[in-house]
Amino acid sequence: MLARPDILNPTLYRLLDMFRLNKVYVRGEGNYLYDEEGRQYLDFIAQYGAVPFGYNPPFLWEAISAFREAGIPSLVQPSVPLKASELAQKLAELAPGELQFATFTQSGAEAVEAAIKLARSATGRFKILSCENSFHGKTMGALSATGREVYQSPFFAPVPGFEKVPFGDIDALEEVLEREAGEIAAFIVEPIQGEGGIVVAPDGYLKAAKELCHRFGVVFVLDEIQTGLGRTGRLLACEKEGVEPDILLLSKALGGGLVPLGVCLSSPRVWNEGFGRLHSSTFANNNFTCQVGIAVLEKLLEDEGRLLKEVEAKGEYLISKVEEIQSRWPGVIKEVRGEGLMVGLEFSDFGPEDSFDMIFLSKQGGFCPLISGLLLNVYGIRCAPFLNNPMTMRLEPPLTVTVEEIDRCVEALDQICEIVYKKDYVWLFKYLLGDNSLPAQIRDYRKATLRPVVASQLKPGEKPLHRFAFLIHYPGREDVVHATPSLEQFTETQLEEFLDWQATEPESQVLCHMPSLRSRTGEVVEGWLIGVPFGAKQMMTLPRSVVVPVIQEAVDMARDMGADVVGLGAFTSVVTRGGRDVQGRGVAVTSGNSFTVAMAVEATFLGAEKMGMDLERATAAVVGATGSIGRVCAILLGERFARINLIGNPSRKNSSLRRLSSVADEIVLHAVSRRRQGDLRGLAGWINGALSKLKTGSEEGVDIARELEHIGSSSNPDALRPLGVLEAAAKHLGVPCPVTITLDIDKGLRMADVIITASNSPGYLIGPEHLKPGTVVCDVARPPDVSPAVSEKRKDVLVLEGGLVQLPDNVAFGSNLGCRAGITLACLSETILLALENDGKDYSIGTRIPLETVEHLRCLGAKHGFRLAALHSRGREITDEEIREIRAQANLCGQQAAGVR
Structure with a gap:
């Protein structure tokens, strides 16, 4: 194993490592490579055409041995090099037209540089014209010509002097040549755009382009660095149309896969003394590399070009087989392109109705790298994606590939296309987690996966007035499965490993566009869901220096797309300190917590009512009461419940008790204030009754009553904290304090009739053993705090999903975050409401959300028709009949318990 596998290019190594493409090959023979463990891999890359005869072909080593035995010197400049002259002569004999002068180079990019210099010196003109989507190399001149x-x-x-025209558009070429006559030195073009995704020039294009160039005195340069020397089934691709360029560029295959060698072949029309005097290279005209080049040409031409004819036939066979796959699995392969053994397989983009994971991956340019890693690790076939055409796979095996080897690759591609067609995407990801087994049963997940975006209908000429964006990520296992149903086949451990993998190179992407969403008032907004590649554990355990910048970039992305407000979903709010870390970036921000609180409390009250609960006599509990959502929920529960139990985190004993005491103070203050306003429900009613008893008792009781009655208005700096006053009143009356705090979750939950849980825990907190019969639990946490085992084992408790909203129109955001059309999360709803209002201010930021903000959002919801959705449990709507069954089961359990006693 290499001591430093990343030492050559750490950036590229991270990409290779991410998709398990970082094999170390220790041996190559024929069309196969072998890794350190001895595993064999069929090569379908051939170093982008630079390995034409497979690895270590004997005939090339024989040529090298003959060179050594002859003792020919490699470098003899400026004298005449024997083998370089011989190779130049052979190239001149084989090349079309008058091409005869050979300028040898060490690479294709260097050959392009030579052509640029040659054309400029021949014409006295400055500009070089090339095509969009082209690739000519990565040295500065070649890079500038690259499209x-x-x-x-x-x-x-590009540096000055380079322009582009659309590839294959002869009219566009003519227009530029006419407009800039006398300025353009050369037009450089590929017969097939290789790195652009194997895009073949239209019939007649190259010949017409050459004629135009000659009409305007422009040098016609044909870049056959990848297509030349057998790749297309001809010695040169330009032979197909009989095109004779002024300059022909060759490399890659010319070195036989053993040595770096390229050439710029030119005609007397463009060769000039200035170039001949001033252009040179220390390592050009290398006798050793040219000896290999001679052997390459001889191999291609032996037996009257038998190998070339075989390449043409095998290329037609390969293309026909891939086209059969395209027909068998419609919609998976968008296009099959190429000639000979230079084939591009372009996959269709993933639409907004598809898996969020696949949309995310494809937008990051990761789909074909994923497929390449799958082919390599599972099928033992080495293919390569295109960096500048990320949905296209390159099928470019050595020219010596056999029909049986083609069949092997085709069979693997057929199975992969079946996986993609049936949406059983789990098979695309298993190898990333170390499972290299071949796909067994491929299940059909199309109905579960394909969920279209449904938008509000617009009137003719109507456009959305404002825009929103909402940041999403995977807070829980069920969220991953909602987005990509086939991942239900993963265990919880595998899902967590999958989320770890997604966070390897974190970058946010737009996952869904909602073109129009209409309010009840008629206003229309549009928006986007932006995915942040972190699960709950990754979000909470990775360094903030890693996580926060990704969220900030997502906010910036939303701003740049024109969003007026950005909502922070799930843990994106928590890790940015309630949104404080993303404020001041040129766009309004909300955590969405205010409307979430409003809907969670409303759902809790409704659930308790349907369970026939007397709220005045019931006990409510809040898990996560020190968080932004839990705190306000606890205060608002006090409006209907007389007894509130706040449950804290025992792992942070001191800080948790301190913060819980502060929340308890706020609950008491709010209840006292409501009593003054004449609202005697909930805790305010308990306080009112306590005051009546205290005032008619002892002098001590009267003093306590005075203290209790004036909570929040006392100017006495030595006054007890509100909770302390309440505790004193309860103690004097000989009754339990109605507001309590505890770090014992078992004890705290078993005392409760109603629970709102809104922690930031990445794991489950509440199990079947924690709840008494008839309990109503509203789980606002993402990921959920309530274990699925509660719903499975406890048919006597009602578990509700908090924060779900019925929208005013039946829209759906693709997979819709696991909800049916017309339903969405309250935090997303708050974002939409603020966009509809075009408020421009930040909302629900930090951990201390004012009650006034909750009420303001509640009013906005009523105004625009955003209301509490039907009660949901276990991922679906729960009916009144089902709730009655739960209530009956709870009563039965209660009777049985009473009988035991």
């Missing part, structure tokens, strides 16, 4: 910005921008390329 892909992704390769250029970090290097301030």
Whole structure:
């Protein structure tokens, strides 16, 4: 094993490692490579055409041995090199037209550089014209001619003097040549755009382009660095149309896979003395490399070009077989392109109705790397994606590939396309977790996966007035499965490993576009869901220096798309300190917690009512009461419940008790304030009754009553904290205090009739053993605090999903975050409401959300038609009949318990 496998290129190594493409090959023979463990891999890359005859072909080593035995010197500049001259002569004899002068190079990019210099010196003109989506190399001149910005921008390329035209568009070429007559030195073009995704030039294009170039005095340069020397089933691709370029560029295959060798072949029309005097290279005209080049040409031409004819036939066979796959699994392969053994297989994009994981991966350019890793690790076939065409696979085996080997690759691709067609995506990811087994039964998940985006209907000419964006991630296992149903086949451990893998190179992506969502008032907004690649554990355990910048970049992305407000879903709010870390970035921000609180409390009250509960005599408990949502829920529960139990985190004893005491103070303050306003429900009613008893008792009781009555308005700095006053009143009356705090979750939950749980725990907190019969639990946490075992084993308790909203229109965000059409999360709803209002201010930021903000959002919801959804349990709506059954079961359990006593 290499001591430093990343030492050559740590950036590339991380990508290879992510998709398990980081094999170390220790041996190559024929069409196969072998790793350190001796595993064999069929090579379908051939170093992008630079390994034409497989690895270590004997005839090339024989040529090298003959060179050594002859004792020919490798480098003899500026004298005449024997083997370089011989190779130049052979190339001149084989090349079309008058091509005869050979400028040898060490690479294709260097050959392109030579062509640029040659064309400029021949014409006295400056500009070089090339095609969009082209690739000509990565040295500065070649890079400037390359038609892909992704390769250029970090290097301030293109340099001046380079322009692009659409590939295959002869009219566009003519227009530029006419407009800039006298300025353009050369037009450089590939017969087949290799790195652009194997895009073949239209019939007649190259010949027409050459004629145009000659009409305007422009040098016609044909880049056959990848297509030349047998790759397309001809010695040169330009032979198909009988095109004779002014300059022909060759490399890759010319070195036989053993030595670096390229050539810029030119005609007397462009050769000039200035270039001949001033262009040179220390390692050019290398006798040793040219000896290999001679052997390559002889091999291609032996037996009257038998190998070339075989390549043509095998290429037609390969393309026909892949086209059969395309027909067998419709919609998976978008297009099959190529000639000979240079084939591009372009997969269809994943639409908004598909798996969020596949949409995310494809937008990151990771789909074909994923498939390449699958082929390599599971099928033992080495293929490669295109960096600048990320949905296209390259099928470019050595020219010596056999029909049986083609069949092997085709069979693997057929199975992969079946997986993609049936949406059983789990088979695409298993190898990433160390499972290299071949796919067994491929299940059909199409009905479960394909969930379209449903938007509000717009009137003719109507456009959304404002925009929102909402950040999402996977807070729980069920969320992963909602987005990609086939991942239900993973165990919890595998799902966590999968989320670890997703977070390897974190980058946010737009997953869903909602083109229009209409309010009850008629206003329309549009928005986006932006995925952040962290699960709950990753979000909470990775360093904030890793997580927060990714969330900030997602907010910036939303701003740049024109969002007026950005909502922070699930843990994106928690890790950014309630949203404080993403404020001030040119866009309004909300955590969505205010409307979440409003809907959670409303759902809790409704659930308790349907269970026939007397709220005044019941006990409510809050898990996670020190968080932004739990705190306000606890205060609002006090409006209807007389007894509140706050449950804290025992692992943080001191800070938890301190913060819980502060929340308890707020609960008491709010209840006293409501009593003054005449609202005697819940805790305010308990306080009112206590005051009546205290005032008619002893002098001590009267003093306590005075203290209790004036909580929040006393100017006495030595006054007890509100909770302390309440405790004193309860103690004097000889009754339990109605507001309690505890770190014992077992004790705290068993005392409760109603529970709201809203912790930030990445794991389950509440199990079947914690709850008494008839309990109503509203789980607002993401991931949920309530274990699935509660629903499975306890048919006498009602577990509700908190924070679900019925929208005013029956829209759906693709997979819709696990909800049916027309239903969504309250935090997303708050984001939409603020966009509808075009408020422009930040909301629900930090851990201390004002009650006024909750009420403001509640009113906005009523205004725009956003209301509490039907009660949901176990991932679906629960009917009144089902609730009655739970209530009956709870009563039965209660009677049995009473009988035992």
